[in-house]
Amino acid sequence: xxxxxxxxxxxxxxxxxxxxxxxxGAVAIFERPRSGFDYEQLLVLVGHRLAYLPRYRxxxxxxxxxxxxxxxxxxxxxxLNYHVRxxxxxxxxxxxQLFDLVARLMSRRLDPGRPLWEAYFVEGLAGDRVALxxxxxxxxxxxxxxxxxxxLILDAVPQEPEPWEDTxxxxxxxxxxxxxxxxxxxxxxxxxxxxxxxxxxxNDAAATMEKVTGVIGSVASALRTVVRPAPSSPLNVRxxxxxxxxVVRTRLEDYRKIRGLHGxxxxxxxxxxxxxxxxxxxxxxxxxxxxxxxVRALVPMAVSDAETAAYSKPGLIGNQVDAYLVDLPVGEANxxxxxxxxxxxxxxxxxxxxxxxxxxxxxxxxxAPATLHSLGAxxxxxxxxxxxxxxxxxxxxxxxxxxxxQARMVEMFPVMPLVRNQALAIGVxxxxxxxxxxxxxDRKAVxxxxxxxxxxxxxxxxxxxxxxx
Numbered sequence: 001x002x003x004x005x006x007x008x009x010x011x012x013x014x015x016x017x018x019x020x021x022x023x024x025g026a027v028a029i030f031e032r033p034r035s036g037f038d039y040e041q042l043l044v045l046v047g048h049r050l051a052y053l054p055r056y057r058x059x060x061x062x063x064x065x066x067x068x069x070x071x072x073x074x075x076x077x078x079x080l081n082y083h084v085r086x087x088x089x090x091x092x093x094x095x096x097q098l099f100d101l102v103a104r105l106m107s108r109r110l111d112p113g114r115p116l117w118e119a120y121f122v123e124g125l126a127g128d129r130v131a132l133x134x135x136x137x138x139x140x141x142x143x144x145x146x147x148x149x150x151x152l153i154l155d156a157v158p159q160e161p162e163p164w165e166d167t168x169x170x171x172x173x174x175x176x177x178x179x180x181x182x183x184x185x186x187x188x189x190x191x192x193x194x195x196x197x198x199x200x201x202x203n204d205a206a207a208t209m210e211k212v213t214g215v216i217g218s219v220a221s222a223l224r225t226v227v228r229p230a231p232s233s234p235l236n237v238r239x240x241x242x243x244x245x246x247v248v249r250t251r252l253e254d255y256r257k258i259r260g261l262h263g264x265x266x267x268x269x270x271x272x273x274x275x276x277x278x279x280x281x282x283x284x285x286x287x288x289x290x291x292x293x294x295v296r297a298l299v300p301m302a303v304s305d306a307e308t309a310a311y312s313k314p315g316l317i318g319n320q321v322d323a324y325l326v327d328l329p330v331g332e333a334n335x336x337x338x339x340x341x342x343x344x345x346x347x348x349x350x351x352x353x354x355x356x357x358x359x360x361x362x363x364x365x366x367x368a369p370a371t372l373h374s375l376g377a378x379x380x381x382x383x384x385x386x387x388x389x390x391x392x393x394x395x396x397x398x399x400x401x402x403x404x405x406q407a408r409m410v411e412m413f414p415v416m417p418l419v420r421n422q423a424l425a426i427g428v429x430x431x432x433x434x435x436x437x438x439x440x441x442d443r444k445a446v447x448x449x450x451x452x453x454x455x456x457x458x459x460x461x462x463x464x465x466x467x468x469x
Contacts, residue, residue: 003072004186005060008378009139010069013060013112015420019241021109023116024141024374025415026150027102027247027438028132029125030407033158037130037407039086039121041161045405046084046119048164049153055146056083057168059115060139064176068183074170075115084119092126095247102133103245106415106440116140117149132404134370138417141374150370150412156398158406230296231327233389234285234445236421242443246453247413250435250460252399258463262336264343269463270394270428270435271297271346272339275328276459281452282330293331298388299324300376321372323379325388335462373414373427390424391416397431413438424449 005013012022030037050056058072089097101122110116116137123130134149141148174182230236255269264272278295300323329341376393393416402409413436414427423445427438437456441449 003058005069005072005139006142007069009142012138012378013070016109018109019239020418020420021107022138022417023106023110023135024138024148024377024417025102025106025133025135025440026148026370026373027098027413027415028134028150028404028409029411030130030132030404030409032128032130033406033408035406037405039084039123041405042119042121042132043080043084044161044164045153046149047080047166048162049149050080051168052152053146053149055140056115056117056149057170060112061173061179063179063183067180068186071174071179073173076170076173078115078168078170080166083115083117084121087120087122089122089124091124093122093124094126098122098125098131099245099247102415103243103440103443105133106135106245107241107243107443110135110137119149129410130407136374138374138378141371141378148370148374153404154402154409155404156400156402158403158408161405229386230389231294233295234282234287235295235389235423237423237442237445238421239418239423239442240444243418244441244443244447244449245415246439246441246450248437248439248453248456249411250437250457252430252433252435254460254464255435258339262339262466264339265346266396266430267394268339268343268346271299271326271328271342271392272335272463273456273460274392274426275330275338275342276335276462277452277455278328279330279332280455280458281448284451289331291331293329294327295330295390296388297326297328297390297392299326299392299394300379321375321379323376334466335459336466339463370412370414373416373429377417386421388422390422390426391419392426392428394428395430397429399430399432401432411436415440418442424452 016022055072057075057078059075060070061073062070087101089101105118105120110118117140118135120133121130122133125131132150136148140146250273252266255266258269259266274297275295279289282289282295300321324346326342326345329338332338332341372395373393376391376395393414395414397412409431411434412429412431414429415438416425416427418425418440423442425440427440429436429438437453439449439453441447441452446452
């Protein structure tokens with residue numbers, strides 16, 4: 001039988017359009033070593049590691065008449081040079097130019113006729129730096145069978161280039177007759193799926209979301225307990241096809257100091273810093289805030305599950321992410337009270353017994369945050385956009401340097417996707433003493449995303465300076 005897409009994976013293809021491409025991205029910045037680090041070396045590194053990621057050589061094949069969900073098939077015309085591309089900035093390229101390029105790359109949909117991922121090797125950055133920009137469709141990374149490419153190409157120590165010869169041989173693509181016979185066979189067993197497949201393929205978003213709501217962890221229970229719509233917000237508008245991308249660079253020790261003074265977790269402090277920035281951004285736009293005004297964030301969190309962990313690959317902690325809805329108190333003027341409210345809201349997650357501590361996540365092999373951000377986007381995709389204002393993912397990373405070949409990664413910024421009527425998504429990753437924010441905003445609705453990024457830094461400084469409750 002063919003390797004058929006799950007209902008959730010297929011839904012990401014069905015609801016995708018030019019304004020809401022369903023891929024997750026990342027921007028990794030490297031110092032070029034004395035020995036050099038160029039496009040050809042990256043090709044060898046990626047090609048060598050692709051043997052561990054068979055999904056990255058497969059494409060989606062539709063079933064005629066949408067009698068069944070699409071299937072994964074080997075791409076007989078797979079071309080590594082197509083997927084790993086070379087780009088450059090006019091030297092000396094600035095960070096602003098790099099992030100403008102990132103915004104443009106992320107606004108473009110992946111080619112549905114090829115494996116659903118791309119990587120861009122960007123040269124020309126000032127300071128003898130290079131960047132790797134990756135895009136991976138949400139239907140690809142499930143955290144069990146397939147992890148994010150960045151998790152596989154980064155190592156804890158510099159690696160000498162290894163000789164690599166591509167010996168991969170694609171399997172023959174199934175014929176139309178075989179696809180139809182397989183679909184008919186499955187239809188006999190599950191006749192109701194035919195109607196669902198046809199409705200979903202016709203972009204009936206309501207039917208699609210209804211079908212996939214219960215796929216991931218606690219999503220279904222969350223929808224039952226949170227029935228009220230999200231607060232009104234300028235963040236909830238129909239998004240355009242354009243994007244703006246901005247980043248924030250902060251130090252992990254600042255979050256730990258604030259946590260030590262006022263309690264909570266590092267994640268609580270991250271959310272409090274974002275809350276303070278959203279408050280100032282809303283006031284700047286003329287929004288009227290009362291003491292009870294909130295912005296609802298969907299916050300995917302890694303959880304442990306004894307049953308799934310028992311069957312998952314070693315070192316990948318069961319790869320389960322649950323999505324939590326948190327009302328951020330943007331109406332509260334006191335930064336410490338904002339932190340206290342958030343800590344109280346997140347306490348239920350910590351007390352559930354399923355929360356995965358940051359130190360546990362750090363034992364995951366490779367650069368696990370890239371995969372966890374992808375899983376967070378999948379969890380968010382199962383929610384109705386009417387019940388939250390924005391998505392915020394936060395994944396701790398290793399507090400030691402990582403390397404692609406012999407090039408040291410110095411910074412990493414997640415690029416989270418936007419969904420319909422969600423004009424802003426924020427990804428946060430800690431790595432080697434830093435905490436790095438990636439803000440992906442709609443080019444029309446949040447054209448001042450760089451202003452919001454600056455406000456996060458100011459909000460963190462406000463928390464550092466606050467000494468009393």
